Amino acid sequence: MRKLTDTTLVLASHNAGKLREISALLEPFGKTVKSAGDFGLDEPEETEDSFAGNARIKAHYAAKKTGLPALSDDSGITVDALGGAPGVYTADWAETGQGRDFVMAMTRVWNELEAAGAPTPRSAAFHCTLCLAWPDGHDELFEGIVRGQVVWPMRGDRGFGFDPVFLPDGERETFGEMDPEMKHRMSHRAMAFGKFVAGSLD
Numbered sequence: 001m002r003k004l005t006d007t008t009l010v011l012a013s014h015n016a017g018k019l020r021e022i023s024a025l026l027e028p029f030g031k032t033v034k035s036a037g038d039f040g041l042d043e044p045e046e047t048e049d050s051f052a053g054n055a056r057i058k059a060h061y062a063a064k065k066t067g068l069p070a071l072s073d074d075s076g077i078t079v080d081a082l083g084g085a086p087g088v089y090t091a092d093w094a095e096t097g098q099g100r101d102f103v104m105a106m107t108r109v110w111n112e113l114e115a116a117g118a119p120t121p122r123s124a125a126f127h128c129t130l131c132l133a134w135p136d137g138h139d140e141l142f143e144g145i146v147r148g149q150v151v152w153p154m155r156g157d158r159g160f161g162f163d164p165v166f167l168p169d170g171e172r173e174t175f176g177e178m179d180p181e182m183k184h185r186m187s188h189r190a191m192a193f194g195k196f197v198a199g200s201l202d
């Protein structure tokens with residue numbers, strides 16, 4: 001596995017919530033972190049049907065455009081009683097044509113669970129695949145999963161996306177209610193990030 005010796009790393013994401021979380025996780029490692037937005041990069045189309053496939057598209061695009069190593073994050077929530085939906089299409093479920101509406105997307109998930117008569121707890125998982133890509137085309141992938149359940153109504157406004165309806169197993173607070181420090185210890189992103197640190201930084 002190739003180590004990240006460069007001091008500057010591009011975060012290949014346009015999601016403010018992810019940028020905040022990954023920047024916080026990277027804080028102790030002394031890298032200069034820039035975002036795709038700092039370089040004026042646009043968002044490549046996420047045409048793959050897997051987290052890994054879309055993570056690779058985003059990281060390679062940013063690495064090629066900037067000439068720097070780039071770290072992307074492709075993530076989403078899979079709901080068991082919905083056959084794993086919305087999964088890779090989590091962001092698409094929030095698309096309105098004029099930006100994203102996650103209240104709408106969370107409501108759709110809950111309504112579909114109700115319509116299906118799904119038993120409780122309504123088990124689900126957040127998935128995250130991080131891709132570290134270099135301008136020469138080499139890449140490494142790191143995956144993280146956290147299991148939990150979808151709850152209703154929405155609870156908390158501290159996170160982003162689907163956080164207000166995700167209650168991790170063994171916890172009393174949703175990701176939307178929880179202290180961000182605590183989310184950083186247990187989230188899908190934190191799990192994938194730990195593997196990235198072990199493989200590429202340490």
Ligand SMILES: O=c1nc[nH]c2c1ncn2[C@H]1C[C@H](O)[C@@H](COP(=O)(O)OP(=O)(O)OP(=O)(O)O)O1
Binds near residue numbers: 075126161
């Ligand atoms: O920790 C999380 N807490 C709540 N919701 C989350 C989380 N992690 C992913 N999610 C949801 C929202 C996000 O919009 C979608 C991923 O879609 P995804 O394409 O990977 O990200 P994105 O389009 O928002 O940003 P970008 O592609 O520029 O990195 O799943």
Ligand SMILES: [Mg+2]
Binds near residue numbers: 091
């Ligand atoms: Mg995206």
